[in-house]
Amino acid sequence: MIGYIFNPEFYGKGYATEACQAVLNYAFAELGAHRILALCNPDNAPSWRLLERLSMRREGHFKKEAFFKKTKVGILL
Template sequence: MFTPPYPIATPRLVLRPFTEADLDDLHAFHSLPEVARYLYWDARTREETKAALDRKIACASLEEDGDVLSVAAAPAGGGPVIGDLTLFLRSREHRQGEIGFVFNPAYQGRGLATEAAREILRIGFEGLGLHRIHGNCDARNTSSARLMERLGMRLEARLVENEFFAGAWSDELVFAMLAREWRAGAASVQPPA
């Protein structure tokens, strides 16, 4: 069983497991139609957010294929949960994972989602020893696509009219990164000795 060494501090954030105390913070952005626009759920009621939070609390470690690690992101020094990140263990045998992220739009445009998602990649590659991590998004979700590009993930595929989503056929973009690409990127941002 793998559990990250919480809390994980970045320059501006703290990543940690979700707790019951996060309900109001999570609902503040899970209830927004613009947040749910490209997700597989509609804007959530408080009860739906509570049910989702209960599932997230139960997803604190990875062991078997299909397990999900749910991670809350909050500002360093205190403040509300502003990000909801996931790492899916897709195949232990093939060392495959998938990343996901949802952020409060009130905190967008500051690089916080990139900072948090980079740590989820680090957990996958350095903590779990994954070989490949991918992320998918609706092609109309340019914010998510740009985030994955900023992370150094490369566009592997555009699946044309892959899903019937929100009443229309939509294209899906698949981004991915290999462990060797992660190591090369991590080495290139290390400060000189």
């Protein structure tokens, strides 16, 4: 499973995409991973856009699976 939290000062520069792609490449090529998954609040557009840039695909929508507390700085699980 992959997850990420970046410093807001560095949003919008492609760093998360580059870092996550490197982790996925390492997991598949070096660790022999068969499958990698991520969980994402569907209201968190930057997160699902990142996952789709990484060519990950949507496979399920888990209703009432997690509680999210909205704050001024983002959405915390």
